[in-house]
Amino acid sequence: MPSQQHAITRHVLTLPEQDGKRARKVHYRRCGQGPALLMVHQSPRSSAEYVELMREWGAHFTCIAPDTPGFGQSDPLPGEPGIDDFADAILEFADALGIAPCAAYGFHSGGIILVTAIKRRPQAFRCLAVGGYAIWTAEEMRIFGESYLPEFVPQPYGEHLAWIWNRILEQSWVFPWFDTREEARMSIAHADVEQVARTVSEMLDAGEHYRAGYGAVLRAPRDIPAADADVPPCLISAYDGDPLQAHIDRLGEMPASWSAKKVTTPKEHQDASLAFLKEHGGDAPCNDLPEDANEGWLALDGGLVHWKGTRGAQHLALPAPARELEEPGEGELAIDLPGHGQSDDFEDMRGALRDVMAHLDLAEMKLPGLPQGEPEGLYPDMAPDRFGLYLQRAWQVARAEAFFSPWYEANAAHAVPLRPETIATPAVHARALARIRAGSAARRWHDTLTAIQGET
Template identity: 45%
Template structure:
């Protein structure tokens, strides 16, 4: 099943506009999914696929997480995140939804339903925290330190260790036998997606966590309006113990502790099916940015695009975040926000086919095609297919065999997280030398020192870490450049 993705502009209380990313699939009554912190709607992809058989599923990235812009507040509270969910419903034109939230997503939803009960047909919650005042004080001081990029990448090993060890202990910062969790692992495949979501969130990682850790018990008092609410949690979830702290709940609430995640999902689905929202079609956004489905050259998936005008293609390992203003930019497969390309080819022709198919799907007819770095080779091939001009961009310096061997290092996740720091060091070197892997006085390049600001490096680092198809794209461009010189 194709899970669509889109951006929509949402109004903030101060009148400013905030861009929100969401996933959508299925048909039927609208169902809102709200993820936990510090994750994104990506964690719900398997669930979306299953529940889309019953609902029109809308899964947004909450403010400041995933690809959604943060709230314009220095210290947002849980109520602000709750109101932001209702503002999204307004932007989508949905008068009422059922909703499911996990952990902090559940906390946000319970607060939202207390503040706006008529907007929710029902809630299903995977865990709901009721903190003591002592826990609020402790967690507020230790659980959510600021997460800011540092010049030499010092923040990266800290992040990897923190994410890895949160599978070992709760709370993560208090290791000890009494705090062990049953899901301890060193598997990088489990840590990597959480780390990537944290890198995308930046310091929203800290702000979002802190808001739900400060949140009050928002169970409505007797007689207050409330939609039907299910609270459940499974064995091994630290929040299962909080079920005993709930106290009195409204008559239309159900408390159902379970043994396994599968049982939690079954309970939640049954509850939501029993309390559907009225049918309503979400409003289609039009914000000059989005995703287009492409099936060409052996690739099948979504391509992220932004803007209009001449076509601009980022280099291997980069993303359209570097695109000049006033251009139509694409994230190539396995780069940026576009879908991965399993077994991406090291031949140029399939890459050209993907770009051509994306342009056709968008109805775009650029008059000029430009490519960054080695993607100038791809840009030239696309321009030839379109019968338009290609920008005259010089190819990067350095021996091509050296580029093949060292141009894009292997950044596959490892158990110790060293791939994160390897990518950061590459980007610092790339700023100072050309080619980056030959650091010497002879290869020194002039640069603006502001390019080494940690905030700017963090944007490039995230793009490089997302670029799973960077090496095949680089090799395709190198081979095509060699072949052109032999003609």
Template identity: 55%
Template sequence: MTITRHFVDVGTRRVHYRRAGAGPVLLMVHQSPRSSAEYAPLMRDWSRHFTCIAPDSPGFGQSDPFADLDASIEAFADGLVAFLDALGIDRVAAYGFHSGGIILVNALKRHPSRFTALAIGGYAIWTPEERRIFSDGYLPPFRPQPYGEHLTWAWNRVLEQTWFFPWFAVEPATRMSVAHDDPVRVDATIRDLLDSGDAYRTGYGAVLRAARDIPAPGEPTAPVLITASTGDPLQDHIDRLGTLPPQWSACKVATPDEHQQVSVTYLAQFALAGPDRLGEAADEGFFRISVPGYDGLIHWRGSRGAPLTIHGPGRGLELLPEAALAIDLPGHGLSDPWPGEPPVDAASWTRVIEAAAEVLDARDVVYEAMPVGDPDRLFPDFQPDRFGAYLTRAWGIVRAGHLFSPWYEAKAENAIAFAPADLAPDQLAIEHRALIRSSAAREWLIARRQQEE
């Protein structure tokens, strides 16, 4: 089932969400520090039963953060209900895993009329000692450093959070049974963490500080199911839940697949139809292009009818703040990649650009300048590796690119003019993120050079 992507304005914040399927609506709230991207496989499965709606929580994925870096769990709950308002959804069944479940239970407490039922994957009941341990070291600042040191920390922190819980307590007693060393899985979380930056502490912190929001046994409430599978560090918390309201139930299950099957069966009893049309921003979003060689979603931003700016290889529209209208090319930014190997012929890229210009009513097409140098050396492979070296390799390329042209010829005769602000870590972080998102930078450079001949 196809997943589409959208933006909608919620007050002063822009929120990104994914959508898939048809039928009754199911809201899906992700854990921290992930984004709605983690639900893509589940959405493809559950979209057989529901219209799945999965937003990026404030400060995660592509959603704007709260201005208050100490926002509470109540702010996240209210923000979720405001998102429903922006989409035109009155009442909804919802699913949340870990942090997403904490947010949903608080939202149910504050806005009981908005939810028909919840299914939760693991609900944390922290002891005072656990809260103390978490407050001491669970959420260190995450800020870009001049030479990319933060990337080494991020890789190992994400990897070892499946080895130990909490991740920083490296002791025999804290080892987990679900340890892995899969670089693709680590990379998925790393990319979400890079999108959040230091804002990851806001959402994570709100959840860790959250009080137990389970209603009193006699209090009226919508039905809720809480399950946790073997290997989930929150499975033991099932025993900490205490007496639940009659409409609530909780149990331990053997596998993640069983948790998902129990949850979807439960939610199917309570999901309701939604509006015919969901809210969406007028100046940013995604549209599908189907031309020979490419069928995928293209991310765009700006004013329809303006000249369309096309970014250079290894870049994206977020690096074109002055452009009146821009897109991410296939295999760049937030747009879908090319199917299979990206093409190097100019005709394939031109078809996509012309189709995008037609959709956006662009008056003209303007191209960013192309870098000089050997495409193979300018854009080496950035596939995730076991130790995360691809992250620091990309950071070094971005930094050197402000000092030499081409970046790989660090010689006096290749030095280029620069301003110290060009090397500000926050700016390098944006360029670094664009570079590692680019799976077709080399091919776009070759094709563009063909166009210019």
């Protein structure tokens, strides 16, 4: 475990309805102490991509990384938002936290959102560090517009999951991901299963909303502030293997306080960015940050547990294994089981449950009904594999659950009534995602809950 000082905490803040804009929920991560540093992720990722960097930079800054609208656990923007809308959303979030003016860091599309925000309101920032800034040609924009953002529509038999796996895997092989010419090969090709699985999960979280955020960035005007603009200082850097490194040569004339350079490695980019941010980020301490009172993450020894409800409630509602948190009832709090949904996994699951009860001062647990069947059959292996087969496995289980109980007994004796609401593709998709997120934790929680029920 990292030191408590540099531990990641997670929060939700609902921005109220204002100026005709509807209220929207923003999920953000926080780490460290010192002046505020606003960190904006690339598409189609979430603030989770900055976890390790936040732990390192938290020695110098209070790192604050929101999920941009429509990604991670943040609500999307309505309609067909453009880059100005995403920039304004970041500014609204910074205002709600009370951190402006602050230092900021963005990688790829995160940098484009922040540069747009600086052009719209430069006084909201002290400085900006950017990892790779895209300056597309008209022809590149045409190619991206035609092929880069296909619709995300879950299919009845899970075909979309095969596409997502290969799209994320192969985007380190060629760029753009659909260009299979030899000239499009990249030097950073990999088949890192863990890395691909993380990004796949984040893209599944975004769903069809990935097109809005990604599309706004791709359609954004490729201009930086004019040479005579009065803007905070900025450093743009890109490392060998980054497809945007060549774009350093396309930046043209920049404001006097702006600079750009090519570096060799990702670490060199991060070190240069940190040094720049420390030089220009100021030293004003970051105050306590606001968050919603009816949802959050409980920090325990071993990780974070996601909860919803009203603090002061007496009852804890638990979902079944391989299911996710539902809206709690009157006088209840509900959690994602450890290892499920938005809760971290724990080695001592029963101990984690005891800690939740103690920290939230709860009197009783509302235990879920466990699914019928043997655990060995109910919870097949969901470990990510080189070919993404775990995604299809989750889909096939989720679909079979609408036909049989237990799902693996595909025969007339175990048939259940077919209901439109359970066999509909969105419902199958939701159950499959719950299994993908839970992984091996589902089986361990089944055993834990069985033992608890046996004692009551």
